[in-house]
Amino acid sequence: MASHGIKDQVAIVGMGCTPFAEAFGKSTDDLLIDAAQEAFSSAGVGKDTVDAYWLGTAQSGMSGITLAKPLQLHGKPVTRVENFCATGSEALRQASYAVASGAYDVAMAIGVEKVKDSGYQGLNAFPIPNDGTARTLTAAAMFSMVAPAYAKRFGVDEASLREALARIASKNHYNGARNPRAQFRREVSSEQVCAAPPVAGVLGVFDCAGVADGAAAAIVVRAEDAHRYTDRPLYVKALSFVAGNGSGLLDPDYDYTTFPEVVACARDAYEQAGVTDPRHQLAMAEVHDCFTPTELVLMEDLGFAERGTAWKEVLAGTFDLHGELPVNPDGGLKSFGHPVGASGLRMMFEAWLQLRGEAPAERQIETVTERHLALTHNLGGYPGEMVSFVGIVGTQRG
Numbered sequence: 335m336a337s338h339g340i341k342d343q344v345a346i347v348g349m350g351c352t353p354f355a356e357a358f359g360k361s362t363d364d365l366l367i368d369a370a371q372e373a374f375s376s377a378g379v380g381k382d383t384v385d386a387y388w389l390g391t392a393q394s395g396m397s398g399i400t401l402a403k404p405l406q407l408h409g410k411p412v413t414r415v416e417n418f419c420a421t422g423s424e425a426l427r428q429a430s431y432a433v434a435s436g437a438y439d440v441a442m443a444i445g446v447e448k449v450k451d452s453g454y455q456g457l458n459a460f461p462i463p464n465d466g467t468a469r470t471l472t473a474a475a476m477f478s479m480v481a482p483a484y485a486k487r488f489g490v491d492e493a494s495l496r497e498a499l500a501r502i503a504s505k506n507h508y509n510g511a512r513n514p515r516a517q518f519r520r521e522v523s524s525e526q527v528c529a530a531p532p533v534a535g536v537l538g539v540f541d542c543a544g545v546a547d548g549a550a551a552a553i554v555v556r557a558e559d560a561h562r563y564t565d566r567p568l569y570v571k572a573l574s575f576v577a578g579n580g581s582g583l584l585d586p587d588y589d590y591t592t593f594p595e596v597v598a599c600a601r602d603a604y605e606q607a608g609v610t611d612p613r614h615q616l617a618m619a620e621v622h623d624c625f626t627p628t629e630l631v632l633m634e635d636l637g638f639a640e641r642g643t644a645w646k647e648v649l650a651g652t653f654d655l656h657g658e659l660p661v662n663p664d665g666g667l668k669s670f671g672h673p674v675g676a677s678g679l680r681m682m683f684e685a686w687l688q689l690r691g692e693a694p695a696e697r698q699i700e701t702v703t704e705r706h707l708a709l710t711h712n713l714g715g716y717p718g719e720m721v722s723f724v725g726i727v728g729t730q731r732g
Contacts, residue, residue, distance in 0.1 A: 339606030340434040347563035348377025351683040353515045354548035354670040362448040363404035369549035377553040385438035387412040390425035390445035391675035418714020420723040423678030427573045444551035447673030476716040478535030480627035483590035488642035498645035499626040500524035510669020512697040517671045541626040546671025550679035566690045572606035572726040582718025595722040596635040603724035612637045617705035620681035623666040660699045681710040
């Protein structure tokens with residue numbers, strides 16, 4: 335992949351994140367104001383200090399006016415972006431590249447989604463096909479096919495795979511129970527996961543992420559300016575994005591046990607950041623656990639486990655809060671729900687807290703004492719037809 339990256343050229347100097355919830359008492363404007371104000375305060379700046387804004391939202395507004403109006407911005411460039419479930423991360427990518435280019439000194443990336451008032455209950459079958467056919471499978475149905483495919487390819491018996499998937503959900507709910515910004519704050523046992531009502535294939539209710547309202551924001555500046563705003567900036571090491579061409583849906587050899595877009599995206603991000611051993615160089619990872627089989631496959635696509643072994647690593651606790659490589663220490667999509675435009679920046683907010691040692695004691699990971707890098711990841715779309723984002727940030731330049 336031809337990607338030069340912008341390693342250590344820009345830094346995040348302030349972040350904000352609202353609680354993710356059924357925010358019936360808050361409007362889209364309220365959520366944007368709350369996240370932006372926390373980010374402004376975190377960086378010690380006002381709205382006029384920010385030169386340009388990038389807004390990520392999939393369904394909660396059109397154009398930059400969606401942000402310019404509630405923040406009452408005057409004469410500022412505000413760009414709305416959308417890229418499926420990577421929308422929030424796309425906003426960060428665009429803001430970072432804009433600062434790295436020299437076009438702006440200070441930029442904000444902010445993401446929001448406010449959907450619960452509409453009765454929205456889950457990811458729908460969007461977009462509507464334009465070739466005369468109708469998409470008939472929901473996201474849950476599409477991702478449910480990953481589980482039996484994985485079991486068949488790697489010879490994993492049904493009970494062991496079911497136990498591994500349940501462990502992923504239980505792990506993320508354990509972490510989320512310790513996060514005051516998470517929507518679902520109860521621990522859920524593996525037994526409860528397995529006993530939940532079915533949704534699609536082997537997936538039950540607790541195998542699927544929910545939906546929520548929320549917003550999150552980041553302020554980005556040139557790396558050499560970072561210490562004017564904070565003594566603990568996060569330097570951007572890599573920002574990679576890949577849009578698949580949909581060939582997986584047409585390829586008879588595609589077997590649903592890997593997401594090629596994620597593999598390509600991770601490879602590019604690691605090259606940008608100079609990461610050669612992600613499992614032992616990263617302090618933590620926030621990954622897109624829209625469904626439990628998704629997180630399982632991601633452990634292999636992101637290079638955290640060898641092919642066909644992630645299920646064993648999950649059961650061994652490798653990715654637990656105090657495991658060898660904590661994954662989704664904030665509770666992930668399972669605990670937060672998935673307000674599409676905000677999720678990517680919510681993940682970065684957890685990296686911000688953990689790498690700076692600001693996560694609550696009961697949720698603080700130990701790996702940060704020796705490692706200084708964190709990874710965030712989104713995917714959007716369906717197996718065989720998706721987009722992928724991988725970002726890496728660190729506390730030290732060089």
